[in-house]
Amino acid sequence: xxxxxxxxLFGILAIALPVWLHRLQTQSPERQRFSxxxxxxxxxxxxxxxxxxRYLLLLALRIALLALLAITFxxxxxxxxxxxTIQPGSILHLVVVDTSFxxxxxxxxxxxxDQSRQIIANMADGDLAQVITASNTxxxxxxxxxxRPDLAAMLDGLQAGSGHLDFxxxxxxxxxxxxxxxxNIIIHLISDxxxxxxxxxxxDLLPESRSNHLTELELYPVTGTEIRNLYIxxxxxxxxxxxxxxxxxxxxxxxITVALNINGELLQEQSAMLDAxxxxxxxxxxxxxxxxDNRVEAVINYADGLEADNTRYAVVDNTPPSPVLLLTNDVxxxxxxxxxxxxxxxxxxxxxxxVNINEFDPRVLQRYPWIMIDDLGIISGGLVTSLxxxxxxxxxxxxxxxxxxxxxxxxxxxxxxxxxxxLSSAGAQPSAVTGIDASHPxxxxxxxxxxxxxxxxxxxxxxxxxxxxxSLDNGAPLLLERRFDQxxxxxxxxxxxxxxxxxxxxxxxxxxxxxxAQYLSGRDQLKRNQIAGDFMQLLRSGTAAGQVxxxxxxxxxxxxDTHRSQQIKIELTGFYEIYTSDSEQLIAVNAxxxxxxxxxxxxxxxxxxxxxxxxxxxxxxAAGEIKIQHDPVQLWHILLILFGIVVLVESLLxxxxxGSGRGSV
Amino acid sequence: MSAPEPQPTRLLRPEVLAGLSTLDLxxxxxxxxxxxxxxxxxxxxxxxxxxxxxxxxEGDDLRYIDWNVYARSERTYIKxxxxxxxxxxxxxxxxxxxxxxxxxxxxxxxxxxYLAACLCYMASKQHDAVGCIxxxxxxxxxxxxxxxxxxxxxxxxxIDRASPARGTNLDKPFRHFASFTRHRGMVVVISDFYCDxxxxxASVRPLxxxxxxxxxxxxxxxxxxxxxxxEATLLEDLETGNxxxxxxxxxxEGYTDxxxxxxxxxxxxxxxxxxxxxxxxxxxxxDQALRNYLMFRQRRK
Numbered sequence: 003x004x005x006x007x008x009x010x011l012f013g014i015l016a017i018a019l020p021v022w023l024h025r026l027q028t029q030s031p032e033r034q035r036f037s038x039x040x041x042x043x044x045x046x047x048x049x050x051x052x053x054x055x056r057y058l059l060l061l062a063l064r065i066a067l068l069a070l071l072a073i074t075f076x077x078x079x080x081x082x083x084x085x086x087t088i089q090p091g092s093i094l095h096l097v098v099v100d101t102s103f104x105x106x107x108x109x110x111x112x113x114x115x116d117q118s119r120q121i122i123a124n125m126a127d128g129d130l131a132q133v134i135t136a137s138n139t140x141x142x143x144x145x146x147x148x149x150r151p152d153l154a155a156m157l158d159g160l161q162a163g164s165g166h167l168d169f170x171x172x173x174x175x176x177x178x179x180x181x182x183x184x185x186n187i188i189i190h191l192i193s194d195x196x197x198x199x200x201x202x203x204x205x206d207l208l209p210e211s212r213s214n215h216l217t218e219l220e221l222y223p224v225t226g227t228e229i230r231n232l233y234i235x236x237x238x239x240x241x242x243x244x245x246x247x248x249x250x251x252x253x254x255x256x257x258i259t260v261a262l263n264i265n266g267e268l269l270q271e272q273s274a275m276l277d278a279x280x281x282x283x284x285x286x287x288x289x290x291x292x293x294x295d296n297r298v299e300a301v302i303n304y305a306d307g308l309e310a311d312n313t314r315y316a317v318v319d320n321t322p323p324s325p326v327l328l329l330t331n332d333v334x335x336x337x338x339x340x341x342x343x344x345x346x347x348x349x350x351x352x353x354x355x356x357v358n359i360n361e362f363d364p365r366v367l368q369r370y371p372w373i374m375i376d377d378l379g380i381i382s383g384g385l386v387t388s389l390x391x392x393x394x395x396x397x398x399x400x401x402x403x404x405x406x407x408x409x410x411x412x413x414x415x416x417x418x419x420x421x422x423x424x425l426s427s428a429g430a431q432p433s434a435v436t437g438i439d440a441s442h443p444x445x446x447x448x449x450x451x452x453x454x455x456x457x458x459x460x461x462x463x464x465x466x467x468x469x470x471x472x473s474l475d476n477g478a479p480l481l482l483e484r485r486f487d488q489x490x491x492x493x494x495x496x497x498x499x500x501x502x503x504x505x506x507x508x509x510x511x512x513x514x515x516x517x518x519a520q521y522l523s524g525r526d527q528l529k530r531n532q533i534a535g536d537f538m539q540l541l542r543s544g545t546a547a548g549q550v551x552x553x554x555x556x557x558x559x560x561x562x563d564t565h566r567s568q569q570i571k572i573e574l575t576g577f578y579e580i581y582t583s584d585s586e587q588l589i590a591v592n593a594x595x596x597x598x599x600x601x602x603x604x605x606x607x608x609x610x611x612x613x614x615x616x617x618x619x620x621x622x623x624a625a626g627e628i629k630i631q632h633d634p635v636q637l638w639h640i641l642l643i644l645f646g647i648v649v650l651v652e653s654l655l656x657x658x659x660x661g662s663g664r665g666s667v
Numbered sequence: 668m669s670a671p672e673p674q675p676t677r678l679l680r681p682e683v684l685a686g687l688s689t690l691d692l693x694x695x696x697x698x699x700x701x702x703x704x705x706x707x708x709x710x711x712x713x714x715x716x717x718x719x720x721x722x723x724x725e726g727d728d729l730r731y732i733d734w735n736v737y738a739r740s741e742r743t744y745i746k747x748x749x750x751x752x753x754x755x756x757x758x759x760x761x762x763x764x765x766x767x768x769x770x771x772x773x774x775x776x777x778x779x780x781y782l783a784a785c786l787c788y789m790a791s792k793q794h795d796a797v798g799c800i801x802x803x804x805x806x807x808x809x810x811x812x813x814x815x816x817x818x819x820x821x822x823x824x825x826i827d828r829a830s831p832a833r834g835t836n837l838d839k840p841f842r843h844f845a846s847f848t849r850h851r852g853m854v855v856v857i858s859d860f861y862c863d864x865x866x867x868x869a870s871v872r873p874l875x876x877x878x879x880x881x882x883x884x885x886x887x888x889x890x891x892x893x894x895x896x897x898e899a900t901l902l903e904d905l906e907t908g909n910x911x912x913x914x915x916x917x918x919x920e921g922y923t924d925x926x927x928x929x930x931x932x933x934x935x936x937x938x939x940x941x942x943x944x945x946x947x948x949x950x951x952x953x954d955q956a957l958r959n960y961l962m963f964r965q966r967r968k
Contacts, residue, residue: 036902037768037775037891038861039911041925 004614004634006077006205013072020064024057060659063652070648074641077205079614079634093186094146095131097121097153098176099160100193102137102167103534103597105224107194107231108307111162113224114192121190122153133157136193137165138535140175146183164310164534164575166594167193170201177210186215192222195603198596207611208634219615225602231306232258232276233598234314236283237298243288244318246300248274249281251600256304262286263299271303291320295530295588297577311598315576315590317530323353326519327366327373329380331359337376337402337498340506341515345374348516364388372397372522376498377404381414389415393489398522400515402494403460413462415491416484422461424478432457432503435480437473442483444492444521445471450510456480458502459495492518528580531590538570538589540580548582553591681773681781681949690827691820693781694788701785701957720744755812755852756790756797758783759840760826763803764905765861767831770890771950776831778949779857779886782956783826786855789957791819796852799825802840803833811847834906835862841870851878855960859886861906864932872940881942882963885933889950892926894918 005011036042097118105111122131130146133156143156180187189209193199201207209217232250246260255278261271272284298316306312326345330338333356342354359380367373367388375381378401381389393399399415407413408423426432432455438445445451451472461478464470471492472481484491496502505511528538540548550558553576572578578589614634723732723743733746760783766776773781783799790797798812799822808829810822835858844854854874860867860883875881896918903910913922930946937944945959 033901033903033910034896035768035905037765037859037888037905039902039904039907039909040861041922041929042902042911042913043917043921043925044911044913 004079004081006079006636007203008076010072010075010077013075014069016072017065017068020061020068024061024064060652060655063648063655067645067648067652070641070645074638074645077203078637078641079205080637081634092128092130092148093126093188094183095121095125095129096134096176096179096187096189097131097157098134098136098140098172098189098191098193099157100137100167100191101135101160101163101165102194102196102199103162103164103310103593104167104194104196104308104600105162106308106310107229107600108226110194110224111160114222115157115160117192117222117224118157118190119154122150122157133160134176134179135160136172136175136191137163137167139165140172140179142179164573164591164593166533166535166597167196167199168201169193169199170203170206173207173209180209180212180217184215186217188218188220190220190222192224194225194600195221195223195608196597196599197601197603198599200603200607204611204614205636208614211634217615219612221608221612223602223608225600229307229600229602231308231311231598231600232256232302232304233308233311233595234260234300234302235281235595235598237300237314237316239318240285243286244298244300244316246284246286246314247281248276248284248302250276250306250598251279252276252306253278259303260284261301261303263297263301264288265292265297291318293320293322294586295319295321297588298590308598308600310575311593313575314592315531317577317588317590319351319530321351323351324523325355325370326352327370328354328356329359329362329373329375330356331377331380331406333358335376336500336506337404340498340500340511341374341376344506344512344515345519347512348519352519359385367392367397368395370397371524372519373399375399375401377402377406378413378415378493379404379406379408379410386414390486393486393491396488398489398524399491400518400522401491402496402498404497404499407460413460413493416468416493418465418468419463420460421463424459424461426457430457433459433474433476433478435472436475437470437477439469439471442469442471444483444514444517448510448513448517450508450513454503454505454508454510456496456503456505458497462495490522492522528587528589530588531592532572533594534572534575534591535594536572538572538578540570548580551579551581553577681771681778681952690780690784690823694784694823697781697785697953698788698792698957701954720746755848755850756786756795757812757844757848757852757854758786758797758799758822758826759844759854759856759858760799760801760829761803761835761856761858762801762807762829762831763835763859763861764831764833765835765859766886768859768891768905769888769949770895771888773949774831775859775886775888775949776829778947779884780826780829782884782886782947782953783855783857784823785953785957786960787819787822787826789960797822800840800844801825801829802836802843803831804836804839805833806840806843809843812852835859837862837867838870841874845873845877848874848877848879852880853963854879854881855884856881857884857886859891860933864929864936867933868936868940871937871942875940875942880963881937881940882960883933883937883942883944884956884959885930885944885946886949887926887930887946889948892948894922 099114099118101111105114118133125131128148130148131153132146133143133153135141135143143160144152147153176189180189209219211217230250230252232248232252234246235249236245236247238245238247244262246262248258248260256276257273258276259271259273262269269288270286272286274282274284276282296318298318300314300316302312304312323346328338328341332338338356342356345352345354354374362385364385373392389399393415401415403413407420410420412419424433435451435454435456438451440446456474459474459478459480464479464482467484468479469483470479470481471483473479478495480495482493482495484493494505496505498506500506528540532538538550540550548559550570552558553574558570558578572589572591575591575593578591580587580589720733720736721744723745727745731745732743736742736744760779762776766779767774769775769777787797787799794814796812796814797818799808799810800806801808808825810818810825837856837858856871871881896913896915898915898918899912900918901910901912934944934946943959943963945956947956
């Protein structure tokens with residue numbers, strides 16, 4: 003019998019509440035002050051006694067209710083002894099080696115490798131072994147083998163990486179591996195057993211039990227007694243420069259020097275005195291950044307066991323905003339105001355350039371990766387040809403219908419016939435959005451379209467090339483996309499002021515414009531500061547090609563991959579360079595900060611983990627023998643049923659007392 | 668058919684008296700109102716009215732010889748007035764915690780204060796020497812009887828500043844009183860008499876043997892005469908703090924008998940030593956109590 007989440011037992015303290023309440027209840031209401039009890043007769047004492055007993059019964063039920071709740075949350079397990087017939091055959095030794103970032107500390111990984119070799123050397127003849135590395139993900143290194151030299155060679159090739167190890171996630175992955183094998187297994191976990199790797203539930207640390215086969219867990223800590231590590235935990239841009247945070251688990255005061263490099267050049271060095279276990283923030287003044295992504299490196303000049311986290315990387319994006327053309331017939335009009343505000347509120351870094359259609363020179367179109375038109379009806383004549391060519395060459399347009407489009411039987415550029423202009427009068431029921439294509443990349447991240455009210459719009463006759471993204475309750479399209487070879491046009495069939503609809507004043511508008519900017523420009527919106535082990539989403543549209551260069555100078559993508567959308571795993575710490583046809587971006591990658599906190603699990607916790615798994619010892623000569631295995635059986639569902647019964651009884655009893663007229667339950 | 672006219676209430680009800688600011692005002696309000704009502708009754712009354720002549724005896728005050736009679740008859744007679752028949756009045760007011768009980772606007776102790784104040788005022792008007800003893804388990808305050816001017820206010824102040832606390836012990840105040848009194852007089856005891864009747868009488872009897880005229884005002888709240896609880900209740904004694912749970916049946920039937928028996932036992936015990944016993948409900952105006960006092964006073968002349 004044990005508990006998987008014993009901290010929840012503190013919830014039992016809540017029983018003080020009903021005890022206190024009952025104490026109040028039994029004392030106050032019936033007690034009356036009287037001049038003298040000289041003439042009174044202590045009569046029917048059993049009434050009070052009976053009442054007290056009733057209270058006690060109710061109190062007991064309420065205490066049981068709270069206790070059951072606390073115990074249920076504490077997840078009690080009962081170790082059921084089950085007789086398992088050990089199937090004849092060899093034992094599989096799963097040698098799980100922690101390759102997370104923290105294993106780079108001192109000689110920990112060498113110790114892990116030696117321990118692994120020893121396990122392999124000590125396995126019985128006929129047994130198999132398989133090496134598994136555990137970090138962000140678990141990776142099985144080859145097939146199970148009995149050839150010791152091969153296994154040793156495999157161990158020689160292992161290195162500690164930059165990822166973070168969560169033991170719960172690791173055990174889940176190992177369960178997936180174990181499930182495939184029909185033999186007795188011993189899992190040998192060789193790790194530094196960092197406290198930060200513990201899952202929130204102890205139950206997640208336990209391997210699944212299997213019928214007729216035993217699964218045993220052996221734990222091998224590789225840490226020493228003295229652990230000393232300093233690391234940089236933050237680089238935060240401020241108004242005047244950068245703040246660099248330093249912390250560590252050092253036991254004595256140390257003097258450190260932190261150098262700040264920007265774009266490979268030393269900006270400044272600062273010294274600080276750190277008391278034992280304390281942290282410090284150093285402020286650096288940066289006068290000027292380059293107008294692009296800036297590489298920032300902060301380096302502690304201090305010799306400790308884990309030097310890899312003495313350097314932290316960050317990217318400061320100082321790229322000037324890109325211009326976006328907005329064609330309009332009135333630069334003071336409301337749509338211009340709304341669009342400008344929404345585009346510039348986004349984090350993509352765009353600057354809107356409103357241009358009157360009458361003053362526009364189509365020759366500058368190619369300077370813009372995408373443009374906006376507030377009323378498609380203002381396009382006419384030679385501009386239609388120029389915009390069509392722009393689209394066919396890979397350009398993109400975000401357009402809306404407007405007053406000028408009303409007057410035309412066919413929409414310019416698209417040549418869609420206007421079936422009907424829906425012009426609801428004031429006070430009429432507005433049309434609502436009912437159809438949303440959430441699979442479209444532009445709408446995948448936006449929500450709130452269903453709150454939009456549309457009073458006026460153009461009901462268009464679409465062709466087969468049009469893709470309706472958002473439609474109204476009568477089926478008429480509100481937002482559609484039409485491709486032009488490599489280019490695309492997104493059309494809102496209503497206007498972009500707040501007279502035809504309330505879209506511009508809804509929260510969805512800013513989000514929609516931000517997504518549209520990303521979608522139409524084809525530019526990836528990358529998170530500039532990431533953690534090793536994460537995945538980077540690279541979107542590709544049209545013919546734009548790209549490449550990713552890792553911190554070690556390797557190109558990550560093959561030539562074929564450069565034209566496709568990619569999800570790239572970031573494995574190394576440092577700066578990744580992302581090259582596309584129109585931009586060059588940097589991504590700073592650091593190890594998970596939890597890996598720099600080298601506090602290890604208490605020996606008692608490691609012991610409990612092992613005890614929770616231990617069954618009868620598995621030996622090579624156990625073939626055909628019946629063994630007793632301790633399977634943990636979780637009792638929470640039984641307690642939950644009990645809880646339900648107690649709730650029912652308590653309710654009935656409480657109700658009975660209430661109805662009795664004696665009241666006060 | 669018109670509704671009967673309500674009987675005019677000569678005395679204000681206790682809850683109205685509770686609104687008056689000082690005990691002095693209460694006493695004056697009650698007594699003056701009471702006396703106005705008495706004009707219709709020839710049975711009662713008191714003042715410095717002529718009562719009788721009696722021959723001069725050695726020791727009599729020469730100031731009271733009627734020299735006109737002497738001139739006519741050459742005999743010395745002493746002129747006696749009704750007021751001269753008064754001697755001493757001592758009030759014993761119970762200030763035990765049980766007196767603090769009340770279910771109405773005033774509790775028993777407040778009512779007792781009003782009654783005591785009214786009696787003091789009335790006696791003072793009669794030129795009686797008035798004294799008082801405030802007691803609970805002990806004698807808490809004592810004012811010897813005197814006719815000195817200002818004595819009334821001193822006594823009213825003594826009564827006013829007392830508050831109910833602790834238990835009841837009649838023995839001590841009576842012994843205290845017996846130790847200082849040398850004159851015959853009237854003794855008024857205002858208490859709820861939550862004590863054993865025999866013990867109470869044992870305390871009072873020595874006074875009766877000394878010729879004191881004793882009247883016991885037995886104050887009880889209406890909530891004590893009839894319990895107002897509808898079901899079994901835990902009742903806590905104001906004096907001892909002990910709690911007794913009583914059943915609904917006892918509240919409905921048993922208690923009424925017990926309180927009746929207790930009142931009877933006090934009454935009989937009082938009658939046994941020639942003392943008057945007056946049961947007073949604190950819900951009633953002070954009429955009856957004052958009327959009883961006057962009757963009592965009339966009788967003893």
